Amino acid sequence: MSKKFEDQVMKFEITNTKLKMEISLKDLAWLFENSPSNYELDGESPAKVKRGKRREFAEFIVNRFRDAVDSDSNNTVWGEPFERVFEEILEGAEDEIVKYPSEEDY
Structure with missing residues (x-):
């Protein structure tokens, strides 16, 4: 499902x-x-985007997404939005779906 x-x-x-x-x-x-x-x-x-160039445009976007954010990070450009959401979760935004280390049965 x-x-x-x-x-x-x-x-x-x-x-x-x-x-x-x-x-x-x-x-x-x-x-x-x-x-x-x-x-x-x-x-x-x-x-x-030039006519007939949408595929090349998408390939350019994908290649940039695959690039590292900076030399000090192992994160990619596409990973950045995930990291922002992960930070929100780790700040306690979703107690119902994530088990935190301070919980007894962790």
């Missing part, structure tokens, strides 16, 4: 053994083209 979350551009599915995250190439290009960082300069339109 799986649980799907399809109410946003990024789609999620949780199965018994996997977390699947999916975004269409069209939606990835849309995110870039509508990013607050992609603002208009001198009255010009925001940058757009």
Whole structure:
């Protein structure tokens, strides 16, 4: 049995053994083209992914995700959002799903 979350551009599915995250190439290009960082300069339109280049654009994104965050870290760019959520959990945000070392039966 799986649980799907399809109410946003990024789609999620949780199965018994996997977390699947999916975004269409069209939606990835849309995110870039509508990013607050992609603002208009001198009255010009925001940058757009060239026609027929969505796959190459996605490959560029994936390659950057695989890069290390910095030389002092073993973390990758794609791992950073997970780390932010993990920190929130470790601060006690989810007592119902995580067993902390201070608990008796740990």
